[in-house]
Amino acid sequence: MTGIVEFWFDFSSPYGYFASHRIDAIAETAGRTAVWKPFMLGATFQLTGARPLSTVPLKGSYSLHDWDRLGRYYGVPWTLPDPFPIATLAAARVYYWLAERDAAAAKRFAKACFHAYFGEGQTIEPMDAVAAIAESLGISGDEAAAAARAPEWKAALKTVGEKAVSKGVCGSPFVIVDGEGFWGDDRLVMVAEWLLRGGW
Amino acid sequence: MTGIVEFWFDFSSPYGYFASHRIDAIAETAGRTAVWKPFMLGATFQLTGARPLSTVPLKGSYSLHDWDRLGRYYGVPWTLPDPFPIATLAAARVYYWLAERDAAAAKRFAKACFHAYFGEGQTIEPMDAVAAIAESLGISGDEAAAAARAPEWKAALKTVGEKAVSKGVCGSPFVIVDGEGFWGDDRLVMVAEWLLRGGW
Numbered sequence: 001m002t003g004i005v006e007f008w009f010d011f012s013s014p015y016g017y018f019a020s021h022r023i024d025a026i027a028e029t030a031g032r033t034a035v036w037k038p039f040m041l042g043a044t045f046q047l048t049g050a051r052p053l054s055t056v057p058l059k060g061s062y063s064l065h066d067w068d069r070l071g072r073y074y075g076v077p078w079t080l081p082d083p084f085p086i087a088t089l090a091a092a093r094v095y096y097w098l099a100e101r102d103a104a105a106a107k108r109f110a111k112a113c114f115h116a117y118f119g120e121g122q123t124i125e126p127m128d129a130v131a132a133i134a135e136s137l138g139i140s141g142d143e144a145a146a147a148a149r150a151p152e153w154k155a156a157l158k159t160v161g162e163k164a165v166s167k168g169v170c171g172s173p174f175v176i177v178d179g180e181g182f183w184g185d186d187r188l189v190m191v192a193e194w195l196l197r198g199g200w
Numbered sequence: 201m202t203g204i205v206e207f208w209f210d211f212s213s214p215y216g217y218f219a220s221h222r223i224d225a226i227a228e229t230a231g232r233t234a235v236w237k238p239f240m241l242g243a244t245f246q247l248t249g250a251r252p253l254s255t256v257p258l259k260g261s262y263s264l265h266d267w268d269r270l271g272r273y274y275g276v277p278w279t280l281p282d283p284f285p286i287a288t289l290a291a292a293r294v295y296y297w298l299a300e301r302d303a304a305a306a307k308r309f310a311k312a313c314f315h316a317y318f319g320e321g322q323t324i325e326p327m328d329a330v331a332a333i334a335e336s337l338g339i340s341g342d343e344a345a346a347a348a349r350a351p352e353w354k355a356a357l358k359t360v361g362e363k364a365v366s367k368g369v370c371g372s373p374f375v376i377v378d379g380e381g382f383w384g385d386d387r388l389v390m391v392a393e394w395l396l397r398g399g400w
Contacts, residue, residue: 047257049249057247058370062383069380072400073390170258180269183262186386190273200272 005034005195006176008164010041011088011110013172014067015185017118020111021076022188023175030195035103036110038092041172043161048170052085070185079121086125088113089157090148094130096156097147098139108137205234205395206376208364210241211288211310213372214267214278215385217318220311221276222388223375230395235303236310238292241372243361248370252285270385279321286325288313289357290348294330296356297347298339308337 005027009016020036027034045051053063064080071078091113099106112133116122124130127148131141147153164174168181175182175191180199182191194200205227209216220236227234245251253263264280271278291313299306312333316322324330327348331341347353364374368381375382375391380399382391394400 044258048259049251049256051249056249058244058365058368059248062368062370062381065381066383069400165258168258168262170262181262181265183266184384184386186384186390189389190386200269 003032003178005030005032005191006037006167007034008037008039008169008172008174008176010172011038011091011113011117011124012085013041014063014070014118016173017114018067018070018074018076019173019175019185019188020114021074023173024107026188026192026195029192032195036095036107037160037164038088038095038110039160039164039169039172040087040089040092040157042087044165044170047165050171054084077115077119079118081117081121081123083123083125086117086123088124089154090127090130091124091133092160093148093150093153093157094134094144096160097144097150097153105137105139109134109139112137203232203378205230205232205391206237206367207234208237208239208369208372208374208376210372211238211291211313211317211324212285213241214263214270214318216373217314218267218270218274218276219373219375219385219388220314221274223373224307226388226392226395229392232395236295236307237360237364238288238295238310239360239364239369239372240287240289240292240357242287244365244370247365250371254284277315277319279318281317281321281323283323283325286317286323288324289354290327290330291324291333292360293348293350293353293357294334294344296360297344297350297353305337305339309334309339312337 007023009020023034054060067078067080095106095110098109113124116133117124127145130148131145134144135141167176171183173185177191177194180194207223209220223234254260267278267280295306295310298309313324316333317324322329327345330348331345334344335341367376371383373385377391377394380394
């Protein structure tokens with residue numbers, strides 16, 4: 001099989017964070033490349049009627065416990081940030097601005113955003129926090145901030161959200177392989193198997 | 201480790217159906233017994249604000265596709281029944297009536313209900329359908345129907361639902377091992393690992 005592995009996520013999604021540590025290796029094992037596609041999960045929530053998981057009775061306390069447990073299970077740093085969840089427009093817009101110039105730099109930036117937020121518990125909502133992450137990677141913070149404010153990248157992110165909905169992306173993370181969608185961090189095992197077996 | 205493995209599910213839950221094929225073997229591999237605990241997922245929905253998955257935009261079409269794919273993946277018979285979802289009060293009450301007398305017979309009955317509904321696409325909502333399943337297992341259909349109508353078993357099922365909520369059961373299937381909850385069919389892999397490693 002050929003083609004990319006689409007990795008859809010929201011920077012404010014814990015399950016997206018956990019999946020981000022494994023998706024590249026899973027794609028590469030199958031000779032594929034994972035293309036990261038941050039989007040605003042809130043747009044999906046408007047359609048599905050979902051609310052942020054941590055605010056839902058029963059599911060909220062379950063997920064808080066589950067995230068701690070997954071951090072230990074996967075051996076990745078995990079902190080519940082405060083505030084949580086947040087709108088991650090700035091990070092996502094900067095990501096797409098970078099991706100157009102340098103896909104590898106964009107992915108490094110995305111990983112740094114995820115690590116800052118869920119690994120270290122530092123908010124990535126304000127523009128200056130996102131600019132500081134860009135600076136730490138040798139990217140101009142001023143240019144990053146300008147991109148996050150530019151109508152062009154605001155429109156680009158909006159289009160990404162519409163694309164997500166049109167492709168049936170119903171949560172974060174959501175992986176698409178040859179048109180086949182898999183929702184949830186715990187489905188990455190199945191994604192790997194689908195890639196190796198060529199489906200079933 | 202000792203203790204049972206609690207397997208919470210709704211008879212109208214496709215993911216509960218898929219999990220029902222593996223939970224006993226997972227428990228037995230770890231020297232444990234899975235105790236099946238059907239409950240009314242609707243009671244949980246009232247708290248979580250969830251709706252039946254198949255009726256939710258985006259998630260609905262995803263799940264219909266996912267169930268077909270899981271049927272092929274696990275190699276178990278799968279049919280989307282019509283009507284779906286249904287209220288499975290009668291099946292659950294008969295289950296608890298049977299379980300008090302004969303746990304093995306109750307589990308056989310539960311498996312037969314799941315198979316009739318999702319394996320063959322036959323509704324198990326009406327009392328006579330549930331009584332017929334009981335009859336097919338050598339259990340008196342009249343006695344089963346009487347149990348499903350008895351105030352005692354109505355109250356018992358209500359208590360089960362309250363217990364589910366008090367234990368944090370937030371969906372179907374939901375597995376509890378030594379106080380540790382795991383939500384979803386795709387978490388059975390982790391349940392198996394938890395049992396063998398004794399947690400992490």
